[in-house]
Amino acid sequence: MPDYVILNDLAAEVGLDGSNFRKYVSKKNITPLKVRDHRNYVVSALTLEDAEFIRMERKRDGFNKKEVVPIENGDGYFYVIQLIPELAPNRVKLGFAADVPSRLQAHRTSAPTAQAIKAWPCKRSWEIAAMASLTRIESTLIANEVYECEDLPSLISRGDTFFSLMPK
Secondary structure (H helix, E strand, O other): OOOEEEHHHHHHHHOOOHHHHHHHHHHOOOOOEEEEOOOOOEEEEEEHHHHHHHHHHHHHOOOOOOOOOOOOOOEEEEEEEEEEOOOEEEEEEEEEEOOHHHHHHHHOOOOOOOEEEEEEEEEHHHHHHHHHHHOOOOEEEEEOOEEEEOOHHHHHHHHHHHHHHOOO
């Protein structure tokens, strides 16, 4: 029996695609090993201990591929987070979260000085429309819901207007 678990095998086991799984492992500060698989290809793998840690973390986070877990009704918040306010105050991350402080902490793993600027009560199904409304002018998509906006107060004002029109 090998002393490791191949990364792609573990990704399938916990229900993630390879790319997202690599990001997940990296966020847990685990560095995969390079090993040769049964075909003699060099692949990424985790030690048995690291693999078990990942399994437990996924389970702790509420993900268990073998169980059907009901999805919450989609109530949460649409947020605006400044990623690096000291260098690029108009670079913001927009998105939906059930818990904004936890989401901010997650962003701080890669952007330690990130600051939540504003959050509005929101349904998950509104996220795409809210993002389109807030960024329809004076905003450039950088990557993955990260925007460079020309006028942050105007973006916030568009958010206030958008959410004032939505049902309570």
